Amino acid sequence: xxxxxxxxxxxxxxxxxxxxxxxxxxxxxxxxxxxxxxxxxxxxxxxxxxxxxxxxxxxxxxxxxxxxxxxxxxxxxxxxxxxxxxxxxxxxxxxxxxxxxxxxxxxxxxxxxxxxxxxxxxxxxxxxxxxxxxxxxxxxxxxxxxxxxxxxxxxxxxxxxxxxxxxxxxxxxxxxxxxxxxxxxxxxxxxxxxxxxxxxxxxxxxxxxxxxxxxxxxxxxxxxxxxxxxxxxxxxxxxxxxxxxxxxxxxxxxxxxxxxxxxxxxxxxxxxxxxxxxxxxxxxxxxxxxx
Numbered sequence: 001x002x003x004x005x006x007x008x009x010x011x012x013x014x015x016x017x018x019x020x021x022x023x024x025x026x027x028x029x030x031x032x033x034x035x036x037x038x039x040x041x042x043x044x045x046x047x048x049x050x051x052x053x054x055x056x057x058x059x060x061x062x063x064x065x066x067x068x069x070x071x072x073x074x075x076x077x078x079x080x081x082x083x084x085x086x087x088x089x090x091x092x093x094x095x096x097x098x099x100x101x102x103x104x105x106x107x108x109x110x111x112x113x114x115x116x117x118x119x120x121x122x123x124x125x126x127x128x129x130x131x132x133x134x135x136x137x138x139x140x141x142x143x144x145x146x147x148x149x150x151x152x153x154x155x156x157x158x159x160x161x162x163x164x165x166x167x168x169x170x171x172x173x174x175x176x177x178x179x180x181x182x183x184x185x186x187x188x189x190x191x192x193x194x195x196x197x198x199x200x201x202x203x204x205x206x207x208x209x210x211x212x213x214x215x216x217x218x219x220x221x222x223x224x225x226x227x228x229x230x231x232x233x234x235x236x237x238x239x240x241x242x243x244x245x246x247x248x249x250x251x252x253x254x255x256x257x258x259x260x261x262x263x264x265x266x267x268x269x270x271x272x273x274x275x276x277x278x279x280x281x282x283x284x285x286x287x288x289x290x291x
Contacts, residue, residue: 099228100281105236106180107274108190108266113235115143118192118267121229128222131213136199137222140253143192150252151195152187155242155264159184186238190266194237195249196223197259209258216262223263230267240264 083091122139130136142148187193198219202210212218223239230237242249246261 099231102227102231103236103276104238105270105274105276106186106238107271108186108236108268109271110189110191111269113191113268117233117235118194121226121233121235122194124229125222125226128218128225130218130222131215132211134199134202134210134212134215134218136202136212136215137219138197138199138255138259139226140195140197140255141192142195142253145188147252148190148193149188151193151249151264152184154248154252155184155187155240155245158242158245158248161244184240186266189271190237190268192267194226194265194267195253195261196226196263196265197250197255198262199259201258203258219262226265230265234269235267236270237265237267240266 118141122141125139126135126137128137142151196219198215199212200215201212204210227237227239240263242261242264249261249264250257250259
């Protein structure tokens with residue numbers, strides 16, 4: 001006690017300041033460590049929807065070896081269709097009017113659809129461009145009623161969790177005006193379900209992995225072409241991205257590990273009493289910028 005009583009007030013203040021600086025520095029370093037160890041919480045994110053393009057292949061598979069195309073791909077003459085300006089305007093307007101009628105329809109009839117039409121629209125989707133022509137897509141067509149119902153059970157179970165726990169109040173409230181929920185009757189009634197898988201990598205003849213460049217973008221473009229082809233054929237669908245269902249559906253459909261579910265499309269005709277939300281689309285001046 002005699003020692004502390006002999007210290008001057010100034011000396012005591014200096015010691016307090018030093019202790020404060022040391023504690024602040026220690027706490028700051030701890031916070032940095034904690035921040036590095038924590039990942040942002042996005043409970044609604046589906047791992048299947050992430051693009052693996054930027055992820056390097058294993059070292060033994062990432063060398064500069066043959067990736068599938070011939071070393072010197074033959075180039076052939078090409079002559080495209082050429083229309084008059086009047087015909088171009090007419091065709092572009094007609095196609096716009098056709099696609100502008102496209103709506104997301106959740107009330108689908110069980111009326112049969114010709115299988116040949118499904119074959120043709122998927123052939124059309126397969127004309128999509130892809131990174132280095134890897135064509136990283138698989139279209140799984142399901143028409144078996146029992147299999148469709150199993151898909152519905154998986155989707156509804158996960159979707160109920162999504163709505164109640166994963167998606168958050170804002171997302172759920174935004175969907176309320178569209179009158180959507182986790183009940184997916186159309187997965188039973190639609191004559192066809194088309195599940196689009198992206199192949200995050202392929203396989204070379206020697207068994208090693210083949211890089212699929214921009215696989216997410218490539219398959220997304222193919223999906224857009226597929227939607228246009230369905231509309232052109234007079235068929236309707238609703239774009240469904242069943243969050244956190246990918247692994248279960250992949251196992252159910254016996255798809256390999258390199259495929260990840262990107263989109264699920266129920267396809268058919270609308271029910272006679274089908275309804276859709278009275279939505280409008282943005283005008284051209286809101287979506288186009290001319291420089």
